[in-house]
Amino acid sequence: MFKKVLIANRGEIALRIIRACKELGIQSVAVYSEADADSLHVQMADEAVCIGPAAATDSYLKITNIISAAEVADVDAIHPGYGFLAENAHFAEICANCNITFIGPSAECINQMGDKAIARDTMKAAGVPITPGSDGVLKTPDDALALAKKMGYPVLLKAVAGGGGKGMRVARNDVSLVQGFMAASAEGEASFGNPDLFMEKYIESARHVEVQIIGDKHGNVCHVGERDCSIQRRHQKLVEEAPCPTLTDEERKALGDAAVKAGKAVGYNSAGTLEFLYDEIEKKFYFMEMNTRIQVEHTVSEEVSGIDLMKEQIRVAAGEKLSFTQDDVKITGHAIEYRVNAEDPYNNFTPAPGPVEAVHFPGGPGIRIDSHVYSGYNISPYYDSMIAKIIVRGKDREEAIMRMRRALEEFTISGPHTSVPLGEALMTDKAFIDGSYNTAYLEKFMHEVFLNG
Missing domain, CATH: 3.30.470.20 (ATP-grasp fold, B domain)
Structure with a gap:
C-alpha cells in the first residue's frame, strides 16, 4: 500500500480523497493555488504545497508544478480526482516516467477511452451501440458543417477531453454550429488543455x-x-x-x-x-x-x-x-x-x-x-x-x-x-x-x- 499520496485537485473531491487516505493509513499531501490558501483540504491534509496563482492554467493544470510538488513531498502516488488533469494521458505518462503511481487508468487506457472520439471507435469495435456521429476529431468548422449537412440538425459538439458539461454545444443551424465550434474548442483548451472536438447526433428525447x-x-x-x-x-x-x-x-x-x-x-x-x-x-x-x-x-x-x-x-x-x-x-x-x-x-x-x-x-x-x-x-x-x-x-x-x-x-x-x-x-x-x-x-x-x- 502507498505511504504518501498527493491530491492534484481542490474542493470537496480533495477532501473526499484525504478522508479515504486517512482510513487507509496513508499520509496525504494537498496542493493549492494562491486563491485556495484558506481552503479546508489544505487544513486537513498532512502536508500542503502551493503550486501557483489562482488561474487553473497556472496551478491545477500546470503539470510541471504538480510533479515538482510531488517530488519535493516524496510521494508514492498522485490522485487526480475529477476534472483538471484527471483524464490527461500526458500527465499519467509523466507520473509513470517519474516512478509515481497515477491513481487512475494507464495513459494508454485514457487515450483509448478518456478521449471521447477514440472511445466511440473502441466501443464500435467492441459491438456496443454508439450514437451516430463523426469518425474521430473534426479539424475545422467546415468539417463540422459538412457532417451536419449529412446527419441533419440538431447536433452536439463535444470536447474530446471534456467533462462536467464543459466544451459542449448544441447546434440547430449552420450559424450556431460555427459559433458553437469556436466556443466549445476554446472551452476545451481552457479547461482541459485540449481544443479538439467531435460531433454526434443530438437526441432530443x-x-x-x-x-x-x-x-x-x-x-x-x-x-x-x-x-x-x-x-x-x-x-x-x-x-x-x-x-x-x-x-x-x-x-x-x-x-x-x-x-x-x-x-x-x-x-x-x-x-x-x-x-x-x-x-x-x-x-x-x-x-x-x-x-x-x-x-x-x-x-x-x-x-x-x-x-x-x-x-x-x-x-x-x-x-x-x-x-x-x-x-x-x-x-x-x-x-x-x-x-x-x-x-x-x-x-x-x-x-x-x-x-x-x-x-x-x-x-x-x-x-x-x-x-x-x-x-x-x-x-x-x-x-x-x-x-x-x-x-x-x-x-x-x-x-x-x-x-x-x-x-x-x-x-x-x-x-x-x-x-x-x-x-x-x-x-x-x-x-x-x-x-x-x-x-x-x-x-x-x-x-x-x-x-x-
Missing part, C-alpha cells in the same frame, strides 16, 4: 444513464449498478439517483454487461463510468462516452452498494485485487444526490462567488454532506461553482425523495445565492416524483414552473 465500473490490475472488472443523471442544465448534471427509476431488470442487466464488456476490452483497471443515452422514442441505448476517473456522483453508487469506491480505487492502484466479485454487488434501497451550486437560479444561474457568512448543513438519518465550505469561507470566482453535495439514502425512492426535501429545507447559508430553492421545487414536482423526466425536463421545468412560481 433521451435519458442519461451511466454505469459505474471498477477494475484491478489482475483482469477483474465489475460494475456497481447504474445512475440516472438526466436532470441537467446545459449538460451540467444537477440531480443524480441510483438506481435508475425506469429501467427494467432486463435493461439493467444488459447495460451492466455491456459496461463490463467494454471495460475488459480495454483492460480497464481503475474506477470509471460508461455513459449511455436512452432514446425514449426508439427504445434503444447508445454509448455516449466513458469517463476514465471517479465522478462527482460516485456517492449515490456507494450509498446503494455499500462499497467505498474511493478506497477501492486507491487499493487497486496499489496493485491489490478488487475486494469483491460481481456476485457480491447487491443494490439495496435508493439514493439521490443534489448539487448545491453558488449561483442564482432566478437570474440565469449567474455565479455567486464571495464570502460565506454562515452555513448550516442538514443532518439526521440517511443524509450525507460532501462539502469544502465553512462559515467564513470565501467562494472563489476562478473555479467550478459547486459548493456542496447533498446525498440521501432511503429504503425506497419515496423515502429518499422525502429525505431530500427535508435536507434541502435544513440547508441554510448566509451570503451567496445557491441552487437550493430550485432543488426544493424539483423534489415536489410531479414529473420528478413519477420518474418521468428526461434530459430536456429541467429547461422546461425552469421556464414553465420554477420561474413562474
Whole structure:
C-alpha cells in the first residue's frame, strides 16, 4: 500500500480523497493555488504545497508544478480526482516516467477511452451501440458543417477531453454550429488543455444513464449498478439517483454487461463510468462516452452498494485485487444526490462567488454532506461553482425523495445565492416524483414552473 499520496485537485473531491487516505493509513499531501490558501483540504491534509496563482492554467493544470510538488513531498502516488488533469494521458505518462503511481487508468487506457472520439471507435469495435456521429476529431468548422449537412440538425459538439458539461454545444443551424465550434474548442483548451472536438447526433428525447465500473490490475472488472443523471442544465448534471427509476431488470442487466464488456476490452483497471443515452422514442441505448476517473456522483453508487469506491480505487492502484466479485454487488434501497451550486437560479444561474457568512448543513438519518465550505469561507470566482453535495439514502425512492426535501429545507447559508430553492421545487414536482423526466425536463421545468412560481 502507498505511504504518501498527493491530491492534484481542490474542493470537496480533495477532501473526499484525504478522508479515504486517512482510513487507509496513508499520509496525504494537498496542493493549492494562491486563491485556495484558506481552503479546508489544505487544513486537513498532512502536508500542503502551493503550486501557483489562482488561474487553473497556472496551478491545477500546470503539470510541471504538480510533479515538482510531488517530488519535493516524496510521494508514492498522485490522485487526480475529477476534472483538471484527471483524464490527461500526458500527465499519467509523466507520473509513470517519474516512478509515481497515477491513481487512475494507464495513459494508454485514457487515450483509448478518456478521449471521447477514440472511445466511440473502441466501443464500435467492441459491438456496443454508439450514437451516430463523426469518425474521430473534426479539424475545422467546415468539417463540422459538412457532417451536419449529412446527419441533419440538431447536433452536439463535444470536447474530446471534456467533462462536467464543459466544451459542449448544441447546434440547430449552420450559424450556431460555427459559433458553437469556436466556443466549445476554446472551452476545451481552457479547461482541459485540449481544443479538439467531435460531433454526434443530438437526441432530443433521451435519458442519461451511466454505469459505474471498477477494475484491478489482475483482469477483474465489475460494475456497481447504474445512475440516472438526466436532470441537467446545459449538460451540467444537477440531480443524480441510483438506481435508475425506469429501467427494467432486463435493461439493467444488459447495460451492466455491456459496461463490463467494454471495460475488459480495454483492460480497464481503475474506477470509471460508461455513459449511455436512452432514446425514449426508439427504445434503444447508445454509448455516449466513458469517463476514465471517479465522478462527482460516485456517492449515490456507494450509498446503494455499500462499497467505498474511493478506497477501492486507491487499493487497486496499489496493485491489490478488487475486494469483491460481481456476485457480491447487491443494490439495496435508493439514493439521490443534489448539487448545491453558488449561483442564482432566478437570474440565469449567474455565479455567486464571495464570502460565506454562515452555513448550516442538514443532518439526521440517511443524509450525507460532501462539502469544502465553512462559515467564513470565501467562494472563489476562478473555479467550478459547486459548493456542496447533498446525498440521501432511503429504503425506497419515496423515502429518499422525502429525505431530500427535508435536507434541502435544513440547508441554510448566509451570503451567496445557491441552487437550493430550485432543488426544493424539483423534489415536489410531479414529473420528478413519477420518474418521468428526461434530459430536456429541467429547461422546461425552469421556464414553465420554477420561474413562474
